[in-house]
Amino acid sequence: MKKINFASDNYAGVHPTILQALNAANEGDCAAYGNDRWTLEAIEKFKEHFGSSSEVFFVSTGTAANVLGLSTYLSSYQAVIAAETSHISSDECGAFENYTGSKIIPVKTGTGKLTVDLIASCLTDKGNVHRVQPAVVSLSQPTELGTLYSLTELKEITAYAHQNGLSVHMDGARLCNAAAALNVSLGSVTRECGIDVLSFGGTKNGMLGGEAVVFFDTSRELPFNFIRKQGMQLSSKMRFVSAQFTALLSNDLWLKNALHANALAHLLKEQLEPVQEISLAYPTQTNALFARIDNEIVIKNLLDTYAFYIWDHDGMEVRWMTSFSTTHEQVLDFSQEIKKQIVLFNKSF
Numbered sequence: 001m002k003k004i005n006f007a008s009d010n011y012a013g014v015h016p017t018i019l020q021a022l023n024a025a026n027e028g029d030c031a032a033y034g035n036d037r038w039t040l041e042a043i044e045k046f047k048e049h050f051g052s053s054s055e056v057f058f059v060s061t062g063t064a065a066n067v068l069g070l071s072t073y074l075s076s077y078q079a080v081i082a083a084e085t086s087h088i089s090s091d092e093c094g095a096f097e098n099y100t101g102s103k104i105i106p107v108k109t110g111t112g113k114l115t116v117d118l119i120a121s122c123l124t125d126k127g128n129v130h131r132v133q134p135a136v137v138s139l140s141q142p143t144e145l146g147t148l149y150s151l152t153e154l155k156e157i158t159a160y161a162h163q164n165g166l167s168v169h170m171d172g173a174r175l176c177n178a179a180a181a182l183n184v185s186l187g188s189v190t191r192e193c194g195i196d197v198l199s200f201g202g203t204k205n206g207m208l209g210g211e212a213v214v215f216f217d218t219s220r221e222l223p224f225n226f227i228r229k230q231g232m233q234l235s236s237k238m239r240f241v242s243a244q245f246t247a248l249l250s251n252d253l254w255l256k257n258a259l260h261a262n263a264l265a266h267l268l269k270e271q272l273e274p275v276q277e278i279s280l281a282y283p284t285q286t287n288a289l290f291a292r293i294d295n296e297i298v299i300k301n302l303l304d305t306y307a308f309y310i311w312d313h314d315g316m317e318v319r320w321m322t323s324f325s326t327t328h329e330q331v332l333d334f335s336q337e338i339k340k341q342i343v344l345f346n347k348s349f
Ligand SMILES: Cc1ncc(COP(=O)(O)O)c(C=O)c1O
Pocket: 010, 060, 061, 062, 063, 064, 066, 087, 088, 140, 143, 144, 171, 173, 174, 203
């Protein structure tokens, strides 16, 4: 039986408007490697959202965006400060370390969010030749725990980082969900908060595939064209990535998709809040819920019909995630089923 997806927005299909854009771009032959009109158009769209001086490069995966974007800022003796739960630290199979030879300094946060104090605690060995030297702070917005930095928190962190000679990277694999939840523009939660380089996600918000590395810090020499090619991320048929981005960033599709995914996560939360057997591990701010059920039988039974991740090592915390294609009905059915399984379990004792 095909399971109903509450596992990830990566499980979702492709938004019909993106498919139409792909079809429209499938028009005869054109120059390869991004020297085509679709890529020029997509870069202009990014500039509309992120500011005209932004430099934009498309890549195929979020991991590539993170690793290649970060690599621009580092020598191998330098390091990135990131939350222990960040994707670069815990979910990219050491890609960053393997590719750059640099180290990630993982920081315990509790919420997925770095703070100025936590960053400061990583700087005590500055100048000590025996220690790696932090050069970049990497923030995920939203975090891998679905939590959000406010604009004030972002500005505090970037100001502190810049005062201390650090650049700031943002992993925005779900930046659209964050901007939608904060009710702000894409530019105001990135460039205007002092971010230097952004990994911008398209795949999780309705695209077939494609991510972007966006540099706001253009004061430096950025040979990213070469870094991307050497990093095996220069697609020859770039127009098909570009056409998707133009569609996503036009007519508020990015916002509509993200608002929908966020709203359905909130609906699930509202349905489950009264259930005393369930506690939410973190505030539900975007499109993910992290719930403790403390009942492995209920979790196992739910997994027969629904796909979702068991999140922690004791197996009692789960992640439920919604996407642009999750339906209202699926959320109501899922919450009914969760409640039913809890009642059945309680009756059996
Ligand atoms: C926060 C975050 N960053 C980066 C990535 C990496 O994306 P990809 O799987 O396309 O490499 C993911 C994927 O789930 C993610 O959740």
